Amino acid sequence: MRAMTIADVEAVLALEQSVQPYPWTRGNFCDALASGYLCYVDEQAGLLRGYAVWMPGVDEAELLNIAVAGAEQRKGVGRRLLAAMRELGAARDWARVFLEVRAGNTPAI
Template structure:
């Protein structure tokens, strides 16, 4: 008898038809989820958006990132709660980094809740540095706000700025 490994989830571009499944993952993962409109607007704006699809379970993760001048800003990265702890967060973040490098972007930025120690540790393991704080950035329970920690990862070596 031979055991067969299930195929790994596959990354592909996110489409508007995916938003219902993305919303199911989003609302299952967060107390203050993005709205359906946030995803629709991101797709309409042409942001980098990809979903991680399992053959049996459908969409199990995704990311949305916005390009700027020489930079990529990760707006949302999520793994379905039932799929967490399997390395998919790392895979998604590596895919974001690869896309930024493919686009020739020098820096990847993100914000993370100050209280999200698990995500902060993952980002640090992948080379992100904490470089700032946005006070009151995230909604929190009881009409309060939570600070965001701003993190940065250099995707490409700094350009040589030598003068001829």
């Protein structure tokens, strides 16, 4: 697990487009990085397995985007991304973290 950089955007965008029905654009990811959002990637042997983007607030954060590559799903990648943010939130004294999902997104609910 490490912080996402601008060099990761193409791989992140490809993963995003492969798993999201309404994918973010390159501009969305670049804006998130430029705005200081908490953007992390999980990779193994140079292969991007997943990523997460959080918008921090004063005492809370919102999970804006999270995705795991299809072949890596159900292997704990998403859980690791969420755990890393939970630890970061505890260090920042966040009272809560939240995620809004579409009603039809049953895997996220």
